[in-house]
Amino acid sequence: MPWSDEDYAEQFDPKGKRETRKERKILKAKDRSKYKKTDQPKDVPTPQLNQDHKRGRVLSIKSDGIIVDLDGIPYFCILRGALKQEKTQAKNLVTVGDFVHVLETGQQEGSIVFVEKRYSHLSRAETLSQRREHMIAANIDYVLITSSVLQPTLKPTLVDRYIIAAKKGNMEPVIIVNKIDLLKNPPEYIDPHSIEEEQFLYDEFCKAYSDLGFPFLKISIVTGEGVDELKELMRGKTSVFSGQSGVGKSSLINAALGTELKTGDIVERTRKGTHTTTSANLIRLKDGGFCVDTPGIKSFGVWDIKPEDVRFYFPDIHTIGHLCAYPNCSHMHEPDCAVHKAIENGTLSPLRFDSYSALMASMEEKHKPR
Ligand SMILES: Nc1nc2c(ncn2[C@@H]2O[C@H](COP(=O)(O)OP(=O)(O)OP(=O)(O)O)[C@@H](O)[C@H]2O)c(=O)[nH]1
Ligand SMILES: [Mg+2]
Numbered sequence: 001m002p003w004s005d006e007d008y009a010e011q012f013d014p015k016g017k018r019e020t021r022k023e024r025k026i027l028k029a030k031d032r033s034k035y036k037k038t039d040q041p042k043d044v045p046t047p048q049l050n051q052d053h054k055r056g057r058v059l060s061i062k063s064d065g066i067i068v069d070l071d072g073i074p075y076f077c078i079l080r081g082a083l084k085q086e087k088t089q090a091k092n093l094v095t096v097g098d099f100v101h102v103l104e105t106g107q108q109e110g111s112i113v114f115v116e117k118r119y120s121h122l123s124r125a126e127t128l129s130q131r132r133e134h135m136i137a138a139n140i141d142y143v144l145i146t147s148s149v150l151q152p153t154l155k156p157t158l159v160d161r162y163i164i165a166a167k168k169g170n171m172e173p174v175i176i177v178n179k180i181d182l183l184k185n186p187p188e189y190i191d192p193h194s195i196e197e198e199q200f201l202y203d204e205f206c207k208a209y210s211d212l213g214f215p216f217l218k219i220s221i222v223t224g225e226g227v228d229e230l231k232e233l234m235r236g237k238t239s240v241f242s243g244q245s246g247v248g249k250s251s252l253i254n255a256a257l258g259t260e261l262k263t264g265d266i267v268e269r270t271r272k273g274t275h276t277t278t279s280a281n282l283i284r285l286k287d288g289g290f291c292v293d294t295p296g297i298k299s300f301g302v303w304d305i306k307p308e309d310v311r312f313y314f315p316d317i318h319t320i321g322h323l324c325a326y327p328n329c330s331h332m333h334e335p336d337c338a339v340h341k342a343i344e345n346g347t348l349s350p351l352r353f354d355s356y357s358a359l360m361a362s363m364e365e366k367h368k369p370r
């Protein structure tokens with residue numbers, strides 16, 4: 001069942017974005033500065049590019065500076081004084097993919113004087129506190145939600161978390177299942193039962209997730225299947241590859257662009273990667289567009305979402321839910337629930353419901369008083 005954008009527009013109008021009291025306080029204090037507002041979804045006119053400045057795009061953030069692409073050449077930049085003060089307030093002042101204005105200060109060196117307003121951004125809740133937003137990348141068109149079969153195994157709940165983050169951040173999700181060669185040629189150390197289970201999960205996943213209305217690509221860099229489709233999709237756009245460590249994000253970029261990004265091994269015991277990519281990097285495509293390689297994450301917490309919002313990100317479940325006995329049925333424990341009946345009679349995939357209920361459960365956990 002395709003997703004309707006009105007659902008999100010209605011629920012998540014960025015103008016209606018709630019700010020915490022603390023955020024409001026900081027905003028108020030900083031109201032005189034135009035720079036801070038790059039973080040906010042409010043309209044800030046982009047100033048005319050001063051003739052002394054060049055417009056560029058942030059490639060990566062290092063501990064001692066920021067690498068900016070200016071007409072295809074990387075510049076080592078620092079934040080200008082006024083912006084630096086802002087940085088202490090807003091951790092995410094500059095992120096990979098930002099469009100910035102740069103004053104050249106030396107050979108391939110510069111100073112960032114302005115950060116343009118973002119048209120979209122991917123962020124997650126910080127792993128430990130869950131109370132801060134961690135910006136991954138900005139000005140992105142597609143979130144390429146990358147998973148794999150067997151090494152690591154498919155994780156539908158994680159896919160849903162990324163779908164929500166993409167929709168919330170104004171980007172289009174793309175579902176990618178990589179390493180499909182492994183189902184036919186599995187590594188010897190994996191027992192036949194696990195392979196059978198994964199094949200079953202994969203078939204079920206394809207059925208349940210291929211008609212949500214998002215592009216769905218099945219890829220193997222070993223056989224080359226799906227790589228051309230990926231290249232086609234990436235052309236002229238900015239895409240961010242995200243997903244667990246070891247699913248093959250860097251490998252896919254290498255296969256699509258001919259780059260030589262470092263790739264890592266899979267640990268036999270956990271069947272996961274070894275966190276080979278350690279920071280987000282923007283890469284310019286030869287024939288137009290950009291992509292971002294990101295480090296694999298252990299867990300992906302969706303930033304700023306409440307239990308009552310979750311249902312709107314599962315439009316298939318939400319629609320069936322109109323038939324539940326209770327008008328505000330959460331489908332978790334109420335009697336006479338249409339969603340449970342739909343699973344029993346096979347019109348709703350149990351995978352979709354598992355993912356929904358896992359997210360609901362994690363929300364309830366998070367909202368318990370501490
Ligand atoms: N069989 C098979 N192996 C693949 C495929 N794609 C990637 N791999 C292997 O998977 C391993 C991990 O790939 P990476 O590209 O490093 O994974 P990553 O997602 O970038 O991982 P992190 O940087 O740690 O987040 C490497 O050994 C790749 O060779 C595929 O389509 N089939
Ligand atoms: Mg990588």
Ligand SMILES: [Zn+2]
Nearest residue numbers: 324329331337
């Ligand atoms: Zn219900």
